[in-house]
Amino acid sequence: AFDLGVDLIGVGNIERWANAPLLMSPRGLMPTAKSVVVCAIHHTDAMIEIGGENSPHEQGTYVYQLFMNSHLDFLSYTLGRFLEDRGYRAVPITASNIWRYREYKGLTSTFAPDMSHIYASVAAGLTEMGYSGIAMSPEYGPRNRFVSIITDAPLVPDPLLPGNTVCDRCGMCIKHCVIDAFRQEVNGEVALEIEGNRYSFANKNLWRCAWSEHFGLDCELEVPAKVTEPVILERMKEVGLRGGTMGCCIKFCLPKDRRSWDKSYSSAPIRKKSVQPARPAPDRGVQMRMISQCLEFGADRVVVQSLADWKGADLNPLLPDAKSIVMVAVNPPAKGDSATRDKHSELGGMMSYTMNKCCFYTASDLEKLGYSGAPYNMGGLKKEPGKSAIESVRDTFKAMLTNPNAIAGFVLTSAELTPADVSSSYAPLPPSLDLTDTLREKALEFGADVVGIASAERVTKAVNSIKADMDGERVLNAKETGRLWLGSTADITEEKRQVHTPEDHLPNAKSVVVIGIRIPKQSVENMGRHGAEAIGPYTFAQYESRNLLRLAALRLQKVMQGWGINCVAVDDLANTGSYSSNPRGP
Numbered sequence: 001a002f003d004l005g006v007d008l009i010g011v012g013n014i015e016r017w018a019n020a021p022l023l024m025s026p027r028g029l030m031p032t033a034k035s036v037v038v039c040a041i042h043h044t045d046a047m048i049e050i051g052g053e054n055s056p057h058e059q060g061t062y063v064y065q066l067f068m069n070s071h072l073d074f075l076s077y078t079l080g081r082f083l084e085d086r087g088y089r090a091v092p093i094t095a096s097n098i099w100r101y102r103e104y105k106g107l108t109s110t111f112a113p114d115m116s117h118i119y120a121s122v123a124a125g126l127t128e129m130g131y132s133g134i135a136m137s138p139e140y141g142p143r144n145r146f147v148s149i150i151t152d153a154p155l156v157p158d159p160l161l162p163g164n165t166v167c168d169r170c171g172m173c174i175k176h177c178v179i180d181a182f183r184q185e186v187n188g189e190v191a192l193e194i195e196g197n198r199y200s201f202a203n204k205n206l207w208r209c210a211w212s213e214h215f216g217l218d219c220e221l222e223v224p225a226k227v228t229e230p231v232i233l234e235r236m237k238e239v240g241l242r243g244g245t246m247g248c249c250i251k252f253c254l255p256k257d258r259r260s261w262d263k264s265y266s267s268a269p270i271r272k273k274s275v276q277p278a279r280p281a282p283d284r285g286v287q288m289r290m291i292s293q294c295l296e297f298g299a300d301r302v303v304v305q306s307l308a309d310w311k312g313a314d315l316n317p318l319l320p321d322a323k324s325i326v327m328v329a330v331n332p333p334a335k336g337d338s339a340t341r342d343k344h345s346e347l348g349g350m351m352s353y354t355m356n357k358c359c360f361y362t363a364s365d366l367e368k369l370g371y372s373g374a375p376y377n378m379g380g381l382k383k384e385p386g387k388s389a390i391e392s393v394r395d396t397f398k399a400m401l402t403n404p405n406a407i408a409g410f411v412l413t414s415a416e417l418t419p420a421d422v423s424s425s426y427a428p429l430p431p432s433l434d435l436t437d438t439l440r441e442k443a444l445e446f447g448a449d450v451v452g453i454a455s456a457e458r459v460t461k462a463v464n465s466i467k468a469d470m471d472g473e474r475v476l477n478a479k480e481t482g483r484l485w486l487g488s489t490a491d492i493t494e495e496k497r498q499v500h501t502p503e504d505h506l507p508n509a510k511s512v513v514v515i516g517i518r519i520p521k522q523s524v525e526n527m528g529r530h531g532a533e534a535i536g537p538y539t540f541a542q543y544e545s546r547n548l549l550r551l552a553a554l555r556l557q558k559v560m561q562g563w564g565i566n567c568v569a570v571d572d573l574a575n576t577g578s579y580s581s582n583p584r585g586p
Contacts, residue, residue: 033150033151051063098113126144162197185227217236258271293362302422307322315392322413347557374413429564435563476494519545
């Protein structure tokens, strides 16, 4: 797990969920479960301390929470497969946003996930509950995001924290909540009780809590005294959405022994780091490793500049103590000019994931050495001076890039780094290595569970055997056109199916390499069954397996092109399949 990028990991024995309602319990999802593994990634401190400074809606660097969720999904799915490979059953759970909004059967909870990662982090000994209802770790306070894997592996549980020792009830969450979720519509406190320990927190109205942070309503307009689902929907109809916010309950919260202040730097408390740098510039090996790691993740170019030499707009609004900038670009693989180009795999999402991974872990690793680090993509701020600062970086880097379709991001840091400009290169395949064997090894290295290779001729014959039955079929395409949250409508278009062969995608194709990633067996067998009645784990497995396939395809395609091989990636080679809508991708 640490090799994959977690900051904390804990294990809870299944008995710690004895008081959990079955509809939100690990045993409701997997009756034979014995353990729950909980992983945490720490937001970089700059994400919290600098994000949302002008407005909670101006998230800035905090928008990297979206990458954190994506990477937690990767962690969950990868560790679930790891456990399966060792003979155990596992149910990986998605990081966020699969839940029941309303009460269901005997479950009175709203916004009820298949299993709460917040509560799981307490049961795994990583955290205690803060008054705000957010889990707080002793190291980072609420600056963590979590994911869980349920398994029948008999793992050794970690000791619990005693309860009510991390949150000192300082009241900062009450004072700074922009929708007043801790003063209005609070019905006392509730508590988790685990093995004799009690973890209490505010019994707040989650519909109010979700007003801006989840539903994207404007938090700077008046919020009604009573917030319900109908009230939220009515406000959406009246004024529309502004966009999500950074939660002030996270921004202004830290354990007392980690809390310090510098109002010239941030309106929020500054987390006291465990390490302080000995000098402004890290050792040379730190920067070497940083660049090497980006290239290993899949970056095509890494540029380091000193802000002393920066010619663009002032970047201090994006990080007040910034001394250097690290810019990262990920190029798309070369695409052919075939008539089926629109059927090639859409790899932009995995290019973005790769770029964000490079930026996030560059910032995170520098922070662990005591420096500040703020990862950014090339947008997201609408107010000055942040807007001009990001535009300046975007324009500067765009002028340097040779591929106009590259996806780029950057990191600002207080570390005084040495200027550098490094590009990746994919070496030709050495004559001593067998092409087929090496290709299989690379596909497995990049995450595939199975790899198969066929001649293009064999696949063409197979496709032609069904072509007469399927070519020209009537295909209906439904595209969602409704307003988010308010209703679902669709535009229906019609087309004729055209069955494709390998040569349609790549003229003179010689071979077809097929890679596959499995869905965990327990996720399939549990779908809608057992006490939880949940389809979330299976839905998660559907989209995450596709994400991982596309990530493997992106990396494999670049390596093969480096070997001088023309290749393209396709999700549906023969064009005989279909897609279903999913908020996280088809």
